[in-house]
Amino acid sequence: MTKLLNQYSICVIDIGSPKLGNIGWCVYDALHNKYYKGADLLKLYPVLSSICENNGLILGLEAPLFVPLRTDLLLATKARKGEGRRPWSAGAGAQVLALNLPIMTHIFKNLLHLKPNLKFSFSADNFTAATEEVMIFEALVSGTDKGNTHIDDAEIMVNSCKKYLQKQLLPKNILETEIGVEYFNLAAAALQRVGYKNHIQQLSSSLPIYKPD
Incomplete structure (x- = not known):
């Protein structure tokens, strides 16, 4: 792992139905050593805007953010290598993937409204x-890693990332290389939808997947 010269802040959003109150977020502001938590995304955006100034x-985002594209159609919904026994395409993963599409677009649109010069990347x-x-990274908080609430889940992932921040590192990406597999990056597509000018090749990129350790 390459050490970073700059410190970074951390935000994790546990994705679910806004109507049912199934969203929770947690932010660690590295500059001020301060946490912010909540369930209302509209209160999150000004916090992130302020943090990005420093x-x-x-x-x-705790949802599948990219899907594998394989030549063999019978393997189309197979798990991404490294993600374990809870693949992106099964049960809760498939559901939250769909739920996240409009929510993720809302997040990016509002962040860019407050901070038009943000530069997004998909690779460590x-x-x-x-x-x-x-x-942007995909947060995978499942099984025994989960807390009691959606905010807890977000905070658990934030604190796991914070341990690496203290070493001037990024967390370990659990995604493993799989020969012959391409990807469709849903986060890159959402950014393009709201007017962000990213390179077309980013639609074919994967993202880091981090899980608590």
Whole structure:
């Protein structure tokens, strides 16, 4: 792992139905050593806007953010290598993938409204944690890692990432290389939908998947 020269703040959003109150978020502001938590996304956006004025941000959404594209159609819904026994396509994973599409678009639209110059990245290799730089990752909090509430789940992932921040590192990506597999990046597509000018090749990229350790 390459050490970062800049510190970064951390935000994780546990995705669910807004109508049913199944959303929770947690932010760690590295500059001020302060936590913010809540269930209302509209209260989150100003917090992130302020944080991005001072340092970079890693933004985790607890939902599948990219899907594998395989030549063999029989393997189309197979788990991504490394994600374990809870694949993106089964049960809760497939449900939250669909729920997240409009929510993720809402998140990106509002962040860019407040901070039009944000620079989004999808790879730890390209992330420097510079001011107004945001790296998106997929948060995988499941099984015994989960807390009692959606806010708890978000905070658990934030605290796991924070341990790496203290070492000037990014968390370990659990996604493993799979020969011959391409990807469809849903986060990149959502950013394009709200007018962000990312490179077309980013639609074919994976993202880091982080889970608590």
